[in-house]
Amino acid sequence: MTTPSAAREYLTAHPGAGVGLLHSESQTAALDIDHDGAALALAAVGVDLAAVLASNPYRVRGKKGEKPIFRVPDGLSLNRHALSWPDPSGKKGPGGRPAPLTIFELRGGAGVQDVMPPSVHPDTGRPYEWTGPVPASLGELPELPPELLSLWQRWAALLPVMRAACPWAPAELPAPAERDLNRLGGGSSRGGEGEGASVIDTFNASRSLAEVLGEHGYKGGPHGPWLYPGSSSGQAGVRLRPERTPRGAQVVMSWHAADPLGDGLPRDAFGVWALLAEGVDVYTADPAQRRELVKRAARVLGLPEPERGSAGGGAPAPPPLTCPRWPGARLPLCPR
Numbered sequence: 001m002t003t004p005s006a007a008r009e010y011l012t013a014h015p016g017a018g019v020g021l022l023h024s025e026s027q028t029a030a031l032d033i034d035h036d037g038a039a040l041a042l043a044a045v046g047v048d049l050a051a052v053l054a055s056n057p058y059r060v061r062g063k064k065g066e067k068p069i070f071r072v073p074d075g076l077s078l079n080r081h082a083l084s085w086p087d088p089s090g091k092k093g094p095g096g097r098p099a100p101l102t103i104f105e106l107r108g109g110a111g112v113q114d115v116m117p118p119s120v121h122p123d124t125g126r127p128y129e130w131t132g133p134v135p136a137s138l139g140e141l142p143e144l145p146p147e148l149l150s151l152w153q154r155w156a157a158l159l160p161v162m163r164a165a166c167p168w169a170p171a172e173l174p175a176p177a178e179r180d181l182n183r184l185g186g187g188s189s190r191g192g193e194g195e196g197a198s199v200i201d202t203f204n205a206s207r208s209l210a211e212v213l214g215e216h217g218y219k220g221g222p223h224g225p226w227l228y229p230g231s232s233s234g235q236a237g238v239r240l241r242p243e244r245t246p247r248g249a250q251v252v253m254s255w256h257a258a259d260p261l262g263d264g265l266p267r268d269a270f271g272v273w274a275l276l277a278e279g280v281d282v283y284t285a286d287p288a289q290r291r292e293l294v295k296r297a298a299r300v301l302g303l304p305e306p307e308r309g310s311a312g313g314g315a316p317a318p319p320p321l322t323c324p325r326w327p328g329a330r331l332p333l334c335p336r
Contacts, residue, residue: 011118018119022112026138027072029108031148033065037166038104041083044165045158045264046239046255047147056142057132060114063121066131067114071141073149078108081155085166103162106152146233150255150262157264199294202301203270204249212269213238213252216276228256241266270297 001007002025011017023029031052039049053059056068072078082105086098107114115121117128135141144152151158163169210222218238220226225236237255244250249268254261260275261267265283267275274280280293298304 016120019116020113020119021069021116023072023108023114024077024110024112027074028138028141029070029072029078029106029144029152030060030067030114031070032067032105032107032114034105035085035101035103037085038083040167041085041103041162041165042151044161045151046253047151052145052148055145058135058141059131060116060128061131062115062128063124069114069135069141070144070148071138072108072144076149077110078106078152080109080112081106081152081159083159083162085163086169088168106148106155108152146235146237147255150237150257153257154262154264161264199298199301199303200268200270201247201249202303203273203297204247204268206301207269207273209240209250209252209269209272212273212276224252226252228254228259228262230258231256237262273297273300 042049059066059068083103084100087101091099217229218226224240226238227236251266256262271282
């Protein structure tokens with residue numbers, strides 16, 4: 001049924017029948033919130049849930065919270081995605097693993113529908129209802145906001161970040177650290193100054209994120225947000241994150257889909273420079289690439305190159321970020 005008249009005729013002839021909105025046919029999508037943790041998970045990837053809900057008055061309430069319905073931009077086809085965290089009650093699932101607890105769903109694409117008013121929910125016995133105005137047509141629905149669309153399109157890259165935002169997930173043992181080879185002339189890698197200071201630490205202390213981004217055409221103030229030079233939306237999507245690396249360096253993430261930095265991973269000034277100036281991703285570089293990268297950074301800073309004989313091996317992989325809100329949590333990003 002694609003017309004209001006056909007729907008009214010059917011519902012008149014079949015009292016109590018349910019109604020579903022088939023997203024693939026209507027070019028629509030929904031954000032289905034199943035747990036309060038959705039705000040934390042979405043904040044970890046730069047999506048403000050409160051702002052998303054406030055921007056859309058067309059929301060449906062069923063058994064749980066309100067579900068905003070959006071219009072999908074023409075020409076795009078979306079799939080359903082769901083985020084689950086381990087059930088905090090300790091309930092076990094198959095194989096003895098913690099049972100999954102659905103936090104939220106991105107609902108859209110072929111074969112996906114959402115139940116709409118005046119359908120009756122089978123568990124509560126109460127009808128679904130619009131919490132505000134009722135749209136007269138699909139054209140009245142607001143278009144999917146850019147940050148939510150970006151999450152949809154980069155789900156695979158951002159899913160680990162949202163899973164790690166679970167505050168009750170058990171902490172994971174850190175991976176064995178590679179030997180610290182980015183030291184200046186040997187000495188302790190723990191020191192922040194003098195001969196023990198690392199090239200990466202020195203780079204982050206002497207080159208700001210704004211400076212490194214500005215050198216590559218990104219526009220913005222000293223504290224962001226910054227606009228990717230190839231952006232067609234005109235909306236600045238490169239933003240500082242509230243968390244820092246364990247050594248205190250600030251990090252940014254980008255929500256520009258075409259941005260080389262837009263892979264859902266946080267980077268400090270050194271990581272941004274490495275990717276934009278040298279074409280090396282510090283997350284995937286092999287030891288030889290890391291050694292060469294650190295040497296180049298030392299030359300850029302006018303510092304002596306690291307002494308291979310005094311340290312051996314390659315520069316360390318980026319350490320996990322720490323969360324001041326839940327110190328023991330498994331959080332590469334803090335959603336505070």
